[in-house]
Amino acid sequence: MSYISLTTLRRVFLPIRTAVTAATLSATIFAGAAHGSETQNSSARQAEPADTMQSTGNTILITGGGSGIGRELARRFNDLGNTVIVAGRSMAPLQETIADRQNMHAYTLDVDDPAAISTFSQQVVKQHPGLNVLINNAGIMRFEDLSKARDLDDAEAQITTNLLGPIRLTNALINHLMTRANPVVVNVSSGLAFVPRSDAGTYGASKAAIHSYTLSLREQLKGQVKVIEIIPPAVQTELTPGQSSREGYMPLDDFMDGVMGLFAQQPTPDEIVVPQAGFLRWAEREGRFDDVFGRLNAHAIRNEAAATVS
Numbered sequence: 001m002s003y004i005s006l007t008t009l010r011r012v013f014l015p016i017r018t019a020v021t022a023a024t025l026s027a028t029i030f031a032g033a034a035h036g037s038e039t040q041n042s043s044a045r046q047a048e049p050a051d052t053m054q055s056t057g058n059t060i061l062i063t064g065g066g067s068g069i070g071r072e073l074a075r076r077f078n079d080l081g082n083t084v085i086v087a088g089r090s091m092a093p094l095q096e097t098i099a100d101r102q103n104m105h106a107y108t109l110d111v112d113d114p115a116a117i118s119t120f121s122q123q124v125v126k127q128h129p130g131l132n133v134l135i136n137n138a139g140i141m142r143f144e145d146l147s148k149a150r151d152l153d154d155a156e157a158q159i160t161t162n163l164l165g166p167i168r169l170t171n172a173l174i175n176h177l178m179t180r181a182n183p184v185v186v187n188v189s190s191g192l193a194f195v196p197r198s199d200a201g202t203y204g205a206s207k208a209a210i211h212s213y214t215l216s217l218r219e220q221l222k223g224q225v226k227v228i229e230i231i232p233p234a235v236q237t238e239l240t241p242g243q244s245s246r247e248g249y250m251p252l253d254d255f256m257d258g259v260m261g262l263f264a265q266q267p268t269p270d271e272i273v274v275p276q277a278g279f280l281r282w283a284e285r286e287g288r289f290d291d292v293f294g295r296l297n298a299h300a301i302r303n304e305a306a307a308t309v310s
């Protein structure tokens with residue numbers, strides 16, 4: 001198993017420390033064919049061990065499928081012969097995701113809106129009865145200064161999108177998923193669920209919470225629904241402004257190669273952890289937590305101080 005080395009961390013963080021604004025400075029440490037037919041899954045669920053996600057023939061719903069990791073998951077799973085439904089707040093990027101592809105569908109959905117989740121879930125199940133895989137990928141990340149009273153809009157938004165969204169959508173679809181063959185729920189957390197960075201406090205807390213919730217979901221659905229957690233490291237997407245070209249962040253294609261390689265394993269791992277994410281994911285288990293936490297956060301604090309001075 002390999003990890004991001006200290007040298008790599010220094011190479012990544014030190015030049016950035018002197019070069020970018022407070023917001024981007026505080027972002028630097030975060031680690032953070034043939035097309036399938038829906039009818040293949042429309043039969044009643046059979047008794048099968050739920051330890052492997054089938055690679056093809058699924059009908060997969062992916063939230064946040066209009067950009068970044070969600071878009072690439074959608075395309076890669078479609079390439080493998082799965083029907084893929086992407087959902088997000090804006091139709092234009094979703095249309096771009098599915099352009100010139102077969103067996104892909106786009107729906108607008110704001111996962112912050114419980115009523116919309118309810119209406120959408122009924123509609124999507126009616127129109128795609130083969131739906132057997134839910135990927136809760138939509139998420140937002142905001143930087144916050146916890147040292148003085150602030151407007152909590154950003155904090156509340158992150159809890160709503162990153163935690164309540166997956167809880168509500170999974171709840172709306174669980175009864176349907178239980179009737180399908182090879183049902184799967186995938187939640188996307190973050191390396192920051194395992195080692196938080198102080199300038200993204202609510203983000204890390206929301207991801208730690210969805211990790212915990214995923215453990216409970218896996219336990220209660222054991223033998224019935226495969227429950228998987230994707231734990232990304234820092235990946236080049238526009239999750240935060242400028243991140244898609246930030247040096248030291250993992251190129252999206254490389255990340256996706258690693259993710260799809262892990263999805264191809266049998267049985268499917270409960271946690272999709274590319275080696276670059278192991279630096280944070282396994283810090284506690286390997287006795288590195290205090291060291292990693294200290295380094296990440298000492299760096300963040302220095303960055304903010306430098307930015308304030310400049």
Ligand SMILES: NC(=O)c1ccc[n+]([C@@H]2O[C@H](COP(=O)([O-])OP(=O)(O)OC[C@H]3O[C@@H](n4cnc5c(N)ncnc54)[C@H](OP(=O)(O)O)[C@@H]3O)[C@@H](O)[C@H]2O)c1
Pocket residue numbers: 031032063064065066067068069070087088089090093109110111112137138139140141161188189190191231232233234235236237238239240
């Ligand atoms: N990139 C990284 O370094 C990294 C690291 C760890 C974890 N992650 C996680 O990976 C997931 C995907 O992020 P990404 O990096 O691919 O960033 P991204 O490109 O910004 O993707 C996030 C997606 O979520 C959608 N979204 C946001 N709020 C939504 C809402 N209320 N309802 C429906 N859709 C919503 C966005 O679409 P609209 O705005 O059009 O709705 C967007 O397509 C997130 O959960 C993120 O926390 C990313």
